[in-house]
Amino acid sequence: MEKRRAEIAQLVDDRKDIFIDMSHQIWGFAEPRFQEYKSSELQQKVMEELGFKNTVGLAGEETAFIAEWGSGKPVIAILGEFDALSGLSQEADCDVHTPVAGMDQGHGCGHNILGAASASAAAAVKEYMEKHNLPGTIRYYGCPAEENAGGKAFLVRDGFFDDCDIAICWHPNQFNMVSAGGSLANFRVFYTFHGTSAHAAGAPHLGRSALDAVEIMNVGVNYMREHMISDARVHYAVIDTGGTAPNVVQSRAQVLYAIRAPKVTEVQELKRRIDNIAKGAALITETTVEIKQVSAYSNTISNAVIEKQLGAHLSAFVPVEYTDEEMEYARKFTKVITDLDRKNMPELLKKVLPNKEDFNKWNGAAIYNFVAPTTVLGRGSTDVGDVSWVVPTAQISTATWAPGTAGHSWQATAQAKGPVADKGLVVAAKTMACAAMDFMTDPELVAAARAQWIEDLDGETYPNPLPKGYMPEIW
Ligand SMILES: [Zn+2]
Structure with a gap:
């Protein structure tokens, strides 16, 4: 386990420049839902160069694609997103609210990091499988329009996940943690x-x-x-x-x-x-x-079996080493969060770290450089939920920005191509790649995740909530 983890981590490190560059470029494109043409093309190009076969344009979504390598079972899916948000344009690394001239969109949810880390994880899995001559299929799902349009729901409706055994995803955050608990x-x-x-x-x-x-x-x-x-x-x-x-x-x-x-x-x-x-x-x-x-x-059906694997690997890659400059960088952003966010911070941290000693250690830190125990925090919504109804699915988050930074804020856009984001990208990629390999090589583990999923669904089936025949559109 330890040896394989180290080997996979090395594979991620070997190619990290490619994916950090991908994240930075997508940050610059800042394309809104269903218009992520450059972001999608760049990812397709990189994956093709790395030996993946792309299928482009899925379920009426021009910017959706699947990059696949390998053959046969199991089929492991790693999900990526890359859409930006309206009204969140912001100069990179700048701690004063300064929209980029002539630009409305910004990566205030860090989806530039999200897609790049997931693609990086898939690439490392492929490298490892190739090197060790292992059977199975690894896929990177390039999923457009997570924000506002729920792009994955269309992909699920049209059957693009039907033959998957396991799906893994992640999201940028202030905390390193396994994200259990259902989204709304x-x-x-x-x-x-x-x-x-x-x-x-x-x-x-x-x-x-x-x-x-x-x-x-x-x-x-x-x-x-x-x-x-x-x-x-x-x-x-x-x-x-x-x-x-x-x-x-x-x-x-x-x-x-x-x-x-x-x-x-x-x-x-x-x-x-x-x-x-x-x-x-x-x-x-x-x-x-x-x-x-x-x-x-749809709401998310979280999967404890996959979460356990993800949690074990995440704990091996955190704490992360940060330079003094990186700590300073993060600290500067802890000072520009809103008063309400600042007021809310200790309460949030207490929820995550109920132990007083742990709380005191991290309260006021420039970066939350620890693995938080699995906690249900704010309840947003994600189209990863739709995937979780048809494939056993689990998610993590890693620390990509300073404590208190809210998702969907200019402060998040500013940090989404900074050094903390880059390191969070690498930790997410390593963790997901290691967990993916656990399932790739252990049919019993796949069966256990499936059994857990069937138990959690408790007889319910995917409610397919999209209006019948409705196709994705830009609105
Ligand atoms: Zn998001």
């Missing part, structure tokens, strides 16, 4: 109201306001909050208010809802209620409403 299922739904415009003073009785309908719908949903399960989350953004002229009755208005709950079936039920509220708002205002669901993320 999440639907995105557009509600578009159509009314009749009129002069708001001259003939208001001849107008029917779509904006009124949006406002009434939101009020209705906010009243619904009292009567929904407490773990549910509902939030909205008004996309179109119908214009900027108050003297015109707005004939079109649009609101986008994110509806989340621990289980897909619970989200489906909430959506049914919210649809009814929208229809009620249309009735009240004598407008019409169009309802269009554009994405669906």
Whole structure:
């Protein structure tokens, strides 16, 4: 075990420059969902040069691809992402909020590191298998549009994971940890109201306001909050208010809802209620409403068997050696987090490290250079959840930025191609590659993960929450 781990780690180290460069280039491309053309192409090129065979353009997603090497069972999937986020442009390494001129997107969720580390892990697995003449198939899944569109759900729906035995993923974070615990299922739904415009003073009785309908719908949903399960989350953004002229009755208005709950079936039920509220708002205002669901993320079924392997390897690669400059780099970013994030930090750390001595040791550190015990922290959503319904799946996170740095922030964009991110990339790649090899060479371990997965599903099957026939689109 130790020997193999060291050998795989060396394989990752041998090629780390390629993948750190990949991460940095993708950071610079900063392409939004379903438009990750350069990011996808670069990864395809690197994987092809390393001997992988690419299948490009999957499930209606032009930027999705699978890089595969080897043959036969088992089939191990390592998942990558590479989309950027709107409004999070930021100069690299800069601790003052400074958007890059002319650029709106930024890698504020670190998906540039995510894809590169996963590709690096797959490359190391391939090298090891080739060297030791081992059977099996390793795949890197280039998965677009994790943010907002749930790209993986389309890949799952169209069967691209059907023959996989194990799936492994990771995410940039402030903590090194195995990410157990379910993410929330999440639907995105557009509600578009159509009314009749009129002069708001001259003939208001001849107008029917779509904006009124949006406002009434939101009020209705906010009243619904009292009567929904407490773990549910509902939030909205008004996309179109119908214009900027108050003297015109707005004939079109649009609101986008994110509806989340621990289980897909619970989200489906909430959506049914919210649809009814929208229809009620249309009735009240004598407008019409169009309802269009554009994405669906399922909750995650985490897998304790895979997590155990990942956790053992992660503990072997952390703590990481940082230079004084790197510590200084991270420290500078601990100083520019928001006051609320700073206030929340000890509470969060206490959750992760309930032992007082451990807490005191790390509270105020420039980098959380330890492996946190598996803890359920904030509950976001990820389309890795959809994969986990059809393949036993587990995830880790590694420390890629300073403590307190929030995901989806300019502070995260700034650090996502910095030295801490680069080291987090390497730790993630090593950990995932080692765990992948455990499953590649041990059919009993694969069977154990599968048995655990069947037990955890408890008779449920993938609820396939995407609207029937709906294809990925840019919205
Ligand atoms: Zn993310």
